[in-house]
Amino acid sequence: MAEIFGKPLVTQEVMRARIRELGMQISKDYQGKDLVVVGVLKGAYVFFADLVRVIQLPIQIDFLIAKGTKKVGRPPKTIKVWTALTEKIEERHVLLVEDIVDSGLTAQFLVSQLQKLKPASVAICTLLSKPANRKIEIEVQYVGFEVAPSYIVGYGLDFKQKYRNLPYLAQMNPERIQEGP
Ligand code: IMP
Ligand code: MG
Numbered sequence: 096m097a098e099i100f101g102k103p104l105v106t107q108e109v110m111r112a113r114i115r116e117l118g119m120q121i122s123k124d125y126q127g128k129d130l131v132v133v134g135v136l137k138g139a140y141v142f143f144a145d146l147v148r149v150i151q152l153p154i155q156i157d158f159l160i161a162k163g164t165k166k167v168g169r170p171p172k173t174i175k176v177w178t179a180l181t182e183k184i185e186e187r188h189v190l191l192v193e194d195i196v197d198s199g200l201t202a203q204f205l206v207s208q209l210q211k212l213k214p215a216s217v218a219i220c221t222l223l224s225k226p227a228n229r230k231i232e233i234e235v236q237y238v239g240f241e242v243a244p245s246y247i248v249g250y251g252l253d254f255k256q257k258y259r260n261l262p263y264l265a266q267m268n269p270e271r272i273q274e275g276p
Pocket of ligand 1: 138163169170171193194195196197198199200201202245246247248252253254
């Protein structure tokens with residue numbers, strides 16, 4: 096895969112350092128609070144595993160599977176949530192962990208679904224954000240890296256369900272890859 100994608104967009108060292116900073120900030124902000132960290136599958140799985148290990152609080156973890164019917168570069172038309180939480184979040188603080196906030200529609204939808212369960216608060220932590228692509232206004236409390244609106248794979252992010260296992264983030268050109276490695 097390294098031959099297809101070339102140099103990392105963010106090196107593993109830079110990534111590790113930034114995630115450690117996020118973990119320290121989250122640990123400070125939620126000190127003494129009852130926190131459930133909710134990973135959005137599949138994309139957030141790698142980031143989630145790294146992030147929770149640098150949060151120095153007795154958190155609980157949970158997962159949602161969300162899938163938007165979406166073409167590359169377009170906002171999702173509908174968003175389906177495939178699993179419910181197993182932990183109760185009523186009157187507890189929730190941190191939703193996303194791989195990337197692009198148009199913002201998925202994150203907004205998930206926050207509105209979680210709000211129905213009456214948590215004490217819901218905040219978003221995303222590894223990547225593409226602010227230039229926002230279709231709605233949404234507050235994202237923790238952002239790993241802001242990126243330009245190009246297509247990114249690796250470190251959990253896919254193109255047609257592939258390349259999630261690339262150990263670093265890389266930029267790709269969907270047209271070139273469609274013809275196929
Ligand atoms: P949004 O609803 O437009 O914010 O899109 C969020 C979802 O689209 C993310 O959780 C990703 O699954 C997917 N997505 C958006 N941009 C990219 C990208 O550059 N690479 C891989 N997936 C992406
Ligand atoms: Mg995805």
